[in-house]
Amino acid sequence: MTTNLRGVFAPxxxxxxxxxxxxxxxxxxxxxxxxxxxGCDGLVACGTNGEAASLSVAERKAVLETALKHAGxxxxxxxxxxxxxxxxxxxxxxxxxAGADGVLVVPPFFFKRPADAGIAAWFQRxxxxxxxxxxxxxLYHIPQATAVPFGDELLNALLSSHGSTIYGIKxxxxxxxxxxxxxxxxxxxxxxxxxxxxxxxxxxxxxxxSISAAANVFPDVVKTAQVAAREGGTATALAAAQATLDDxxxxxxxxxxxxxxxxALSDVxxxxxxxxxxxxxxxxxxxRAELRAILAEKLLQWRMTRTNQTHMSK
Numbered sequence: 001m002t003t004n005l006r007g008v009f010a011p012x013x014x015x016x017x018x019x020x021x022x023x024x025x026x027x028x029x030x031x032x033x034x035x036x037x038x039g040c041d042g043l044v045a046c047g048t049n050g051e052a053a054s055l056s057v058a059e060r061k062a063v064l065e066t067a068l069k070h071a072g073x074x075x076x077x078x079x080x081x082x083x084x085x086x087x088x089x090x091x092x093x094x095x096x097x098a099g100a101d102g103v104l105v106v107p108p109f110f111f112k113r114p115a116d117a118g119i120a121a122w123f124q125r126x127x128x129x130x131x132x133x134x135x136x137x138x139l140y141h142i143p144q145a146t147a148v149p150f151g152d153e154l155l156n157a158l159l160s161s162h163g164s165t166i167y168g169i170k171x172x173x174x175x176x177x178x179x180x181x182x183x184x185x186x187x188x189x190x191x192x193x194x195x196x197x198x199x200x201x202x203x204x205x206x207x208x209x210s211i212s213a214a215a216n217v218f219p220d221v222v223k224t225a226q227v228a229a230r231e232g233g234t235a236t237a238l239a240a241a242q243a244t245l246d247d248x249x250x251x252x253x254x255x256x257x258x259x260x261x262x263x264a265l266s267d268v269x270x271x272x273x274x275x276x277x278x279x280x281x282x283x284x285x286x287x288r289a290e291l292r293a294i295l296a297e298k299l300l301q302w303r304m305t306r307t308n309q310t311h312m313s314k
Contacts, residue, residue, distance in 0.1 A: 003075045003101045005136070005168070005190060006208050007041030008222045010215035011049040011079075013261050014063055015274035023059055027274055029070040031216075034269040036072055040219035041209070043067050044104055046079035048142065048172075049213050051258060054277045057087055061094050068099050077211075081106030081140060085122055092130035102136035104170060104211070109146035119148060120157040127162045136167035138192065141182075143173065155186055163188070170194045170211050171202075180205065196222065196249035200242035203229035213257055214249050217264045221245050221302055248302055251294050259283045260291055267295050 012035075015027040032043065045067040046052040046060045055063065064078045078095035080103045082088040088105065095103050105126065107119050123137075131137060139158070143149035150169065158166050168190030171179050176198055183191050183206055193202035193210040203209065203226045215222045221244055228241040252260050259282050265271045276282060283291065 005042065005075055005077070005102060008039070008215050008219050008226060009042040009044050009075075009077065009192065009209060009211040010035050010040050010219055011044040011047040011211050011213065012067065013216055013258060013265070013274075014046070014050040014052075014055065014277075015262065016277050018273060018275045021275065021277060023055075023063060024274060025062065025066045027272060028063065028066045030271055031265065031269070032067065032070045032072070032074075034265075034271065035215075035219055036074060038218070038220045039223050040074065040215060041223070042075040042077065042101075043071055044077045044079060044211050047104060047140075047211070048079075048106075048145070049216060049258060049261065050079065051277055051280065052079050052081075054280070057082075057090060060091055061098075064095060064100065065098055075101040077102045077104050077138065079104045079106070079140075081108075083108050083110045085125060088126055089130045092126060096130070096132050096135050102138060102167060103131075104138045104140050106140040106142065107146055107148040107150075109148060112147040114148065116151065116154040116157065119154055120161070123158055123166075124161055127165045131165050135165060137162075137165050138168045138170055138190070139166065141169055141171045141173060142194070152185065155182075155189075159186070159188065168192060168208065174198065176201065179207075183207065197242075197246055199245060200225040200229045200238050204238065212249075213252065213261060214245065216261050217268055218245075218248050218302060221248050244302060247298070251291070251298065255283055255287050255291060256280065260287075263288055263291055264295060267292055268299065 015024040017024045045064045078100040080091035092103050141150045170192045172194030174195040190208040193199050196212045196214045199210045225241040225245045228238040259276045262274050266273050
């Protein structure tokens with residue numbers, strides 16, 4: 001596979017019909033069209049923002065197939081991690097067979113703090129059983145959710161045994177020091193920032209891109225921060241672009257992230273109202289009204305950032 005995995009990847013939300021709680025695949029197509037129009041570079045189906053842990057294996061396959069069908073040339077990564085190795089193998093085999101450009105794999109997350117040897121064996125079996133020659137695996141580092149960190153010993157073991165397959169890492173720790181350590185210690189790994197607040201600095205330090213929640217609604221703002229980091233813009237331009245992205249993400253962080261993202265897509269992108277799946281809960285009426293007011297106040301400012309920062313970088 002030669003598709004370049006670089007830039008702004010949106011970890012797309014999974015829409016559930018309010019009436020019956022089933023996956024609304026036509027909505028996904030509308031969302032992807034919006035993302036492409038706003039300059040998004042790629043998609044991740046069935047990640048954390050996609051509520052993958054609340055989807056059946058069959059639903060995850062259907063969501064990926066829908067994303068691939070409507071991607072319009074954007075590369076697509078499939079979230080294929082699972083607590084059970086056979087499920088992860090089935091999802092990974094399906095992803096590559098369906099045409100995904102790579103897989104993003106969260107480690108098995110039920111048993112907390114397992115030995116590195118066990119996690120290494122899990123990934124090695126996954127790669128041997130499900131990843132074709134040339135297939136690319138991105139490791140999903142989110143220990144605050146999984147309690148399974150990717151430390152140096154584990155990364156070295158995986159790169160030693162499957163270095164041609166382990167393509168990169170998504171770092172969602174939100175720890176800038178850890179991010180710098182990963183990028184400097186493992187330069188062979190394509191580094192994707194998973195925290196909107198760190199996108200600009202990570203890309204300025206050699207990161208390949210980002211897979212971050214704000215890209216669901218504002219991929220243009222995320223891209224502005226990346227462009228300012230990469231294309232020789234001034235420090236002032238980078239700081240200003242990142243400050244705007246910080247403001248966007250901070251607005252969402254007032255609320256549970258998935259329902260807030262879906263609500264914002266209704267207001268900003270004009271998409272039909274969609275729901276989350278339990279155990280997630282919808283925003284309260286007061287939260288919904290407050291978010292709508294924030295978006296109404298800030299939207300023009302955020303949308304103007306791309307033009308403003310382009311001028312500032314010159």
